[in-house]
Amino acid sequence: MIQLQNIEKVYRTSTVETLALNNVNLTVEKGEFLSIMGPSGCGKSTLLNIMGLLDAPSKGDVKIGNESTTQLSDKQMAHFRNKKLGFIFQSYHLINDLKVLDNVELPLLYRTSSARERTQLAKAALEKVGLSNRMKHFPTQLSGGQKQRVAIARAIVGEPEIILADEPTGNLDSAMGNEIMEILLQLNNTEKTTIVMVTHDENMARKTHRLVRLFDGTQVS
Numbered sequence: 343m344i345q346l347q348n349i350e351k352v353y354r355t356s357t358v359e360t361l362a363l364n365n366v367n368l369t370v371e372k373g374e375f376l377s378i379m380g381p382s383g384c385g386k387s388t389l390l391n392i393m394g395l396l397d398a399p400s401k402g403d404v405k406i407g408n409e410s411t412t413q414l415s416d417k418q419m420a421h422f423r424n425k426k427l428g429f430i431f432q433s434y435h436l437i438n439d440l441k442v443l444d445n446v447e448l449p450l451l452y453r454t455s456s457a458r459e460r461t462q463l464a465k466a467a468l469e470k471v472g473l474s475n476r477m478k479h480f481p482t483q484l485s486g487g488q489k490q491r492v493a494i495a496r497a498i499v500g501e502p503e504i505i506l507a508d509e510p511t512g513n514l515d516s517a518m519g520n521e522i523m524e525i526l527l528q529l530n531n532t533e534k535t536t537i538v539m540v541t542h543d544e545n546m547a548r549k550t551h552r553l554v555r556l557f558d559g560t561q562v563s
């Protein structure tokens with residue numbers, strides 16, 4: 343499903359050069375739930391962003407569903423992202439001026455679906471995460487766990503083949519974290535969505551199919 347080949351990422355500023363990823367080779371199978379762990383600064387978010395085509399590697403190739411992505415233009419890349427990928431960020435990235443329902447509809451705006459269809463799909467996604475009763479709220483009127491559930495609804499509304507989640511439970515207490523984890527496990531189980539999740543929590547990682555550990559930009563297990 344996702345294939346990373348000899349991925350290297352160097353961040354350059356005028357004064358320093360950081361090797362954030364060093365020759366990473368990783369294949370994520372279709373339907374797999376993979377977790378990524380490692381100390382702060384070891385390159386987890388960088389790796390996830392490269393997998394999600396949000397950032398380009400300095401070297402190496404990213405293949406998604408057997409298609410190489412190196413040749414894609416920015417526009418093709420954005421289209422690909424919108425169609426195949428769903429993102430969940432640690433800090434939610436919701437738009438505070440938009441109601442919950444409108445936040446969830448956002449990824450569909452770039453598609454041809456009608457307004458009515460968009461609303462239906464967004465409502466269905468919110469139902470899946472148990473937030474049907476908060477559709478008219480604004481993000482600032484929600485708890486952290488609820489915001490994360492809105493973010494999940496937004497990630498799944500377009501029925502992506504792959505979900506990339508960067509510490510989706512990082513800001514939540516353990517009860518709320520477990521709830522979010524259950525939603526992800528169920529998506530993986532019932533819809534066979536491929537999931538890659540960065541986490542600091544061994545207990546969460548243990549519930550997934552496979553764990554990859556990074557250290558200083560290198561895959562160590």
Ligand SMILES: Nc1ncnc2c1ncn2[C@@H]1O[C@H](COP(=O)(O)OP(=O)(O)OP(=O)(O)O)[C@@H](O)[C@H]1O
Pocket residue numbers: 353354355360361362380381382383384385386387388389
């Ligand atoms: N835009 C950037 N410019 C320069 N250096 C960067 C940039 N983004 C990340 N880095 C560096 O790359 C390395 C990897 O960063 P990354 O955000 O991937 O770490 P992480 O494993 O996700 O850490 P955390 O657990 O704290 O989120 C770090 O040393 C960081 O300082």
Ligand SMILES: [Mg+2]
Pocket residue numbers: 386387388508
């Ligand atoms: Mg990170």
